[in-house]
Amino acid sequence: MSGKSLKLAIIGGGSSYTPELIEGVIKRADRLPVREIHLVDVEHGQEKLDIILALSQRMVEKAGVDIAIKASLDRKAAIKDADFVMTQFRVGGLQARANDERIPLKYDVIGQETTGPGGFAKALRTIPVILDICKDIEALAPNAWMLNFTNPAGLVTEAVNKHTNVKTIGLCNVPVSMKMMISEMMDCQPDELSLECAGLNHLLWAHRAWLNGEDITAQVLEKVGDGANYSMKNIHEEPWDPAFLRALQAIPCPYHRYFYQTDAMLAEEKETAAHGGTRAEQVMVTEKSLFELYKDVNLKDKPEELEQRGGAYYSDASLNLVDAIYNNQNSLHVVNVPNNGAIPSLPDDAVIECTSVVGSWGAKPISFGKLSPAVIGLIQQVKAYEILTVEAAVYGDYDKSLMALTNNPLVPDITRAKAILDDILKTNYDYLPQFSAQG
Amino acid sequence: MSGKSLKLAIIGGGSSYTPELIEGVIKRADRLPVREIHLVDVEHGQEKLDIILALSQRMVEKAGVDIAIKASLDRKAAIKDADFVMTQFRVGGLQARANDERIPLKYDVIGQETTGPGGFAKALRTIPVILDICKDIEALAPNAWMLNFTNPAGLVTEAVNKHTNVKTIGLCNVPVSMKMMISEMMDCQPDELSLECAGLNHLLWAHRAWLNGEDITAQVLEKVGDGANYSMKNIHEEPWDPAFLRALQAIPCPYHRYFYQTDAMLAEEKETAAHGGTRAEQVMVTEKSLFELYKDVNLKDKPEELEQRGGAYYSDASLNLVDAIYNNQNSLHVVNVPNNGAIPSLPDDAVIECTSVVGSWGAKPISFGKLSPAVIGLIQQVKAYEILTVEAAVYGDYDKSLMALTNNPLVPDITRAKAILDDILKTNYDYLPQFSAQG
Amino acid sequence: MSGKSLKLAIIGGGSSYTPELIEGVIKRADRLPVREIHLVDVEHGQEKLDIILALSQRMVEKAGVDIAIKASLDRKAAIKDADFVMTQFRVGGLQARANDERIPLKYDVIGQETTGPGGFAKALRTIPVILDICKDIEALAPNAWMLNFTNPAGLVTEAVNKHTNVKTIGLCNVPVSMKMMISEMMDCQPDELSLECAGLNHLLWAHRAWLNGEDITAQVLEKVGDGANYSMKNIHEEPWDPAFLRALQAIPCPYHRYFYQTDAMLAEEKETAAHGGTRAEQVMVTEKSLFELYKDVNLKDKPEELEQRGGAYYSDASLNLVDAIYNNQNSLHVVNVPNNGAIPSLPDDAVIECTSVVGSWGAKPISFGKLSPAVIGLIQQVKAYEILTVEAAVYGDYDKSLMALTNNPLVPDITRAKAILDDILKTNYDYLPQFSAQG
């Protein structure tokens, strides 16, 4: 690929995150000859798209780089001949996310954007749309790489891998955040640190951490247990029990709090929902003020306030991937890829999140060997949920939906699974045509 | 083996179930030339053992069969040269079981003899004792088959397989009960029915049911959903949701209610514990009256009241196994055996419960192929719990114990896991020397 | 299935083996209510078919059983509503087999009906025809079981399993012959003997032999090494090296001589081909005299001379299968079935030959656990050859053909592989339309 100039298509271009991506492209002008960025969004997002377009153009102009920024509602035009298609859209907007957070809480179950029933609902809404986008890519840009940041990233990537021919890598900012926080704890450069990461999206462990050829896993766990900073903007920072971490012998990701500290996280969610609003409801406020800022014609840089939004390192994570592919770096990234034996007891076509080598051949997972019984059961249980969810979302299948929620470890039993499912299907009726089509 | 006369050793011979075994041996006198039955128990059970010995001798005498019944506290004498060693003991007696049932309830968690934290506690107490018994078998009866009915049967059998050279098969009355109930539903003879059973002990599904070469799984599920009798004496018969069964596409075992209908089962357990007593506490009453009956010198048969006790088909299940091995029948039995690939994503040395061919070569599981995602995740999650529990029990390892409970799907989070674990270790202190030895 | 009367369709009904099948059906009249047997053959075989029909009718009449024997060239009529379809045809007749035997010899390579390049050629001719037959079964008798004896039985069964919906079991007389010979050596009843058989068709080992619960594998190997009768009519009885058998620790099948004693077997084949004729050429003579015998209107039984033909136990092997399925016996048979994990390192849809439980649900392989490195490599190598051969045969693919022969352990290198392949394709041109269609 090296040598040719690049076109990026950004699906969901009206997102408040876009300026971060634009900034990332500008920063890498010497490594990545991007000549065109085409932002595309749905009709409902026209106003935001216009704001983002104008800001992006001001940013590019100030930087003095030769990049044409375009914006339109014409997805096909955006995708045509793109080299990279970046997907960061949200079907149903933040209101749908707020529903995802609130519905499970009614049943005393974790309500969260990407895990538990909330993530399930989001998958049902999102997967049909992404498959539709992939049809355009297959027709108009068959050699393009789709870098998917749309959540739930693992489920969406698995659906794309199983049901389309699009070359895709799923991406999340959790692994890079883990690496940054751990290197801060260990007072080392991120590059000096090597993490054996393997699991599923938002269910990722660093099974071993290495520094200078030394296994430092136990030291990291001790620091996390002692209260070292180890969370992310959008997750309540419930402290970890040191005895548990010592027994686990692997470094959990911040999202593991939902699985391991369910009681405390549920209590906190219910408290927040009652006062102040769920995470989506808080973000609505942040978003509003962000777009007010973005409108300012004097703003020609990514504003600092964007960092409050929660997507730390998203831009770096994604543009480092573009760099690795374009320049055939064969560097290590923790991404969502088909398993292919890397986690031996999962199917080959199951998408996992794993330390992978990324170059012009795409992303290839590393085999670290069998995972310990302390973690493998949860991975397998959640993967069963994911396999069923992808089938439910693609075929609009009620039975698979029920079995998916039954298998989700955050849903305590089938009575609640069914009640939550029925609530989700009713509330999201407009976004789930695949279910109505079933009769 | 065919042709030689047989000696049976029954560890836990003072159990109220023993008369059923004696009756079973008498019934099969023409197929199984049993010449000696040696009942053995611990000092604390001397009184019961005496009662059982006397009753057994009266039964044998009445039947006119030539079987010497012995009873002693000398385990080595019982095991020496035995052909079959049957284990049905209970470390800590019914009081320990009552604790297993009540401790988890304090934390709003299912309290049950064999599943959840109750089964975990029982495994911690039982596994060191069974390994000790196996040392005697290795030394004194190396060719004997140990038929283990001691619960949690899957965990105990896995411990024996991994840590001893004893030939063993784990046994449970759930599969035979499922077969009897399903053939009743379908109005057919049990022999006409073929069930593809695979899972773990007390977590067993019939993945497909066949009658006359026809797959009748859906019909069975409909009948179960319509309320056909489908439970066991010791499990509250919570009705099954027909929509769930249809989606599951496999016939769950009665114990699955704890996993799938957790809320209702927990509510019922709490209600029962508050009024009338837990299952163990009820059994204490039954046991007492059973032994009163047994004392009657005019009683020369297994009394009907024993059936209230809950172990339906235990005698048939175990003696049919003896028959299959002794007479090389190569008949089908659902037993606990090392996996050896029968459930592809589990380790080879994991013990599973599976339809198996049993003959003089022992029990060999049948491969039915990959299990559906609707069930495999739960099996893998529970197997992870089991692997960790066996290690915890053998080595007295606190960290493995905590990870075991963390992986048990009936335990909602690590805070409760730890609280329950500490309670179990404290309450069972006298029965868990392997933990104190750790320092 | 039990209770209903049966129709058998026999494809290749004009075979000299048919009287043995008829005899088998007559013998089992009390267990199998066969009411109709429809023999079908191709136009070229009309004369033989007429002879067989007449003989069969005389046999049935003499036995006084109520079975209608029909014969026709109308395959669809034969298959319609059949309960069992038995396939024993030979595409190209014995002349094609003689070619299969002679072509490889030209290149100093084993020339044999079912293994090596000869078996490969036979697979190319046979698989398209069997898939065609399966289309008729799918349309006209979708519930029928196809019992396939057509060689190469493993390859043909794999093709049917991968490319059709027909319920099928592949069958061979080698395993039953092994059992008979070993029980003769051990002076026991066949039923007392249990063999852990697993491998591929004509590449089958008994990994362990059991008698009365004792592992007698070493004793059997010693007897085979000492020269006990251990061969079959159609295989030259090259003696086995006792040291080799002891090292192998598994009982090979008679066909293993081609793989393990290649030099001696090749020398013998070349000698025989030069004087007396190849096996096919010898059979042509036997066949001719058999049909002369069959014509005799006074002949009303299977003549003893048929046993010289080489298919010992074929009738028993196949009708015992019919019995096991019809009467849901769940008895053990060594048959060709999809692997489904029984041999862990082979694909699930690879057809293996394995001790299996056969009942109304069909045949389910038993898991004996991992096979030893002494045998697993050869199985995997030959299975790779088989997978490629099925693809080559179905799609008429030259490249897959070349890779298939390259992977066959009897073909020393690619230069000879290619020369033999080109010779096979040219010689069999009329029987390989799938290859001409490619170009």
Next chain:
Amino acid sequence: MSGKSLKLAIIGGGSSYTPELIEGVIKRADRLPVREIHLVDVEHGQEKLDIILALSQRMVEKAGVDIAIKASLDRKAAIKDADFVMTQFRVGGLQARANDERIPLKYDVIGQETTGPGGFAKALRTIPVILDICKDIEALAPNAWMLNFTNPAGLVTEAVNKHTNVKTIGLCNVPVSMKMMISEMMDCQPDELSLECAGLNHLLWAHRAWLNGEDITAQVLEKVGDGANYSMKNIHEEPWDPAFLRALQAIPCPYHRYFYQTDAMLAEEKETAAHGGTRAEQVMVTEKSLFELYKDVNLKDKPEELEQRGGAYYSDASLNLVDAIYNNQNSLHVVNVPNNGAIPSLPDDAVIECTSVVGSWGAKPISFGKLSPAVIGLIQQVKAYEILTVEAAVYGDYDKSLMALTNNPLVPDITRAKAILDDILKTNYDYLPQFSAQG
């Protein structure tokens, strides 16, 4: 590891290759702070060791780098506190290799240093010695990395991984040679080329070749078929059949000629052995003249003549590994490592040769997914041979030896296997104490 100064121990330091290693260390002085190189050899090699020591010191002196070169017969002193132990010794010297080449030829079987019976004999001699060396490393330098170039590298590395605690990576110059030759064919920089290499040592395929994100496998195969340079100094360059390469769809390594073009290679070997001498016999001559050169006190650089010797890129391959580990580069190298699922159907502890990520955590193989049936059978067959060979070598087991040769695809049948084995054991009697110890 970064930051600390390095000690290298070179076992077999008297090898004619050593000057290449010394040159490699000098070239990397800015990246690798090597302060001590300790050459060690056996008594028999004292003279060569002295010559190499003197030359190495002249080279270091001329380069002006601060490296202490030592040489001794004291292995323990060399290993003590080493950071890297490099093993390149040859048990029995070139004469033993000549025997390995000539013995099989007597039986019309490929006679080669590392594959076939020759490699087997070498493994029997070498494995006990390397395990002995590992005991020293475990005691005296437990954190050292052992980089093993001693052939047969895959077998030796598997023995070390299974039987010691030494951190080891096995290394060969074939993969780097393949990369250099392919990049020459494609007229690109080696760094631009990505190869998906997986197989076993000297049985390695590049399953896919990538250039600039494009799959160029077919193009490479065409060029190899057209006669592009694709061999190595020590392998006769038999041309490849283009039709075969197209069918294979993977790029074989030069050593594959022994497996795929056996007839031609055998003919060439016999011709060479008859006139001019086997490869070992030729090398004896080269070696002699090389050491004459090395003695020249005016020689202060690696002489060009060394390249004739055949070990192209050895120095680069090994020192790039040292660099990757020391500087935590996480760069891609094709090395011998435990499989851990990278090739799904092989055991986890089987050593494979695979594109791996190498950093301070060692070497981790990349999972490329299931290999095609065109190659997997041969890998599995040879791996079975290797597993048996390691057991035979470690335990001095005749039966395992016989089964190992039986499973080697270059050995046509068991009669020849046994004859060759007996010849090997007799000829190598002095070097195989583990076999005599068996009684």
